[in-house]
Amino acid sequence: MKNRLKVLRAERDWSQQDLAERLEVSRQSVNAIETGKYDPSLPLAFRIADLFEMTIEQIFSRD
Amino acid sequence: MTNSTADMPEAYPARTRRLSAVIIAFPIVLIGGGVALKALHLGWIGLVGYLVLAMIMTVALVRAAQARAKATGCASPAMIRYNNRMMVASMLYMAILFLSIFAFKHWHLAGPLLWAAAIATAAPVLGMVWAMARLVIEESDEYLRSRIVRQALFGLGGLLAIGTVWGFLEQFELVPHVPAWAVVPVFALGLGVSNLIFRGDKA
Numbered sequence: 001m002k003n004r005l006k007v008l009r010a011e012r013d014w015s016q017q018d019l020a021e022r023l024e025v026s027r028q029s030v031n032a033i034e035t036g037k038y039d040p041s042l043p044l045a046f047r048i049a050d051l052f053e054m055t056i057e058q059i060f061s062r063d
Numbered sequence: 064m065t066n067s068t069a070d071m072p073e074a075y076p077a078r079t080r081r082l083s084a085v086i087i088a089f090p091i092v093l094i095g096g097g098v099a100l101k102a103l104h105l106g107w108i109g110l111v112g113y114l115v116l117a118m119i120m121t122v123a124l125v126r127a128a129q130a131r132a133k134a135t136g137c138a139s140p141a142m143i144r145y146n147n148r149m150m151v152a153s154m155l156y157m158a159i160l161f162l163s164i165f166a167f168k169h170w171h172l173a174g175p176l177l178w179a180a181a182i183a184t185a186a187p188v189l190g191m192v193w194a195m196a197r198l199v200i201e202e203s204d205e206y207l208r209s210r211i212v213r214q215a216l217f218g219l220g221g222l223l224a225i226g227t228v229w230g231f232l233e234q235f236e237l238v239p240h241v242p243a244w245a246v247v248p249v250f251a252l253g254l255g256v257s258n259l260i261f262r263g264d265k266a
Contacts, residue, residue, distance in 0.1 A: 026139060029206035038206050 078131040085127040086255030090248035121153040141201040148194035156187035218253030
């Protein structure tokens with residue numbers, strides 16, 4: 001799955017650690033999701049979408 | 064909140080290499096030390112030295128794990144509790160193992176007392192298994208949890224494979240007998256290898 005997490009984070013000038021703290025996950029999780037090593041669960045995808053005030057489809061898309 | 068835009072801490076690769084090296088070295092040193100202890104007939108002094116070596120390796124393992132966790136931003140409360148539990152279990156194991164062997168050799172334990180000594184020696188190792196289970200249960204970060212589960216499955220698969228092959232080799236008298244308690248060090252070796260193999264893979 002592709003995602004725009006890195007771009008959205010950069011637009012807000014957030015580090016991975018900043019985003020991790022906002023999502024209450026590890027920085028390693030944010031890195032793994034951004035780089036496509038890990039696809040988040042649906043609850044976490046919703047939390048990410050809520051944080052950026054977007055829909056899941058606006059952040060995540062099929063390969 | 065930090066303003067840093069660095070994606071990966073500089074200490075990450077070095078801390079990961081250090082942890083992997085210690086995880087792999089841990090069972091090798093302990094098994095090698097045990098073989099040397101038996102082969103060289105070092106006696107009780109050698110056994111005490113072996114225990115000191117094991118404690119040093121335990122401290123090195125925990126410190127390496129904590130350093131890596133901090134460097135990678137994954138020093139979760141569950142992981143810290145796991146490290147503390149493993150440290151306590153390891154120290155108890157070494158102390159009880161020494162006492163049990165000493166009692167067996169010098170006090171000539173028999174009957175229920177001998178059973179109690181054997182079970183008491185195994186108890187801290189069961190504590191380690193319990194700590195691993197609690198880590199999977201208590202880790203709230205889904206990515207870290209998936210990594211832990213994956214590493215545990217790899218370690219378990221490796222243990223089953225090695226145990227099966229070794230068992231038949233032993234059956235046909237091609238290799239020496241290995242005590243059943245070796246399963247935990249072999250499992251730990253599998254965890255270390257999986258940490259190296261799957262570090263950059265898609266979870």
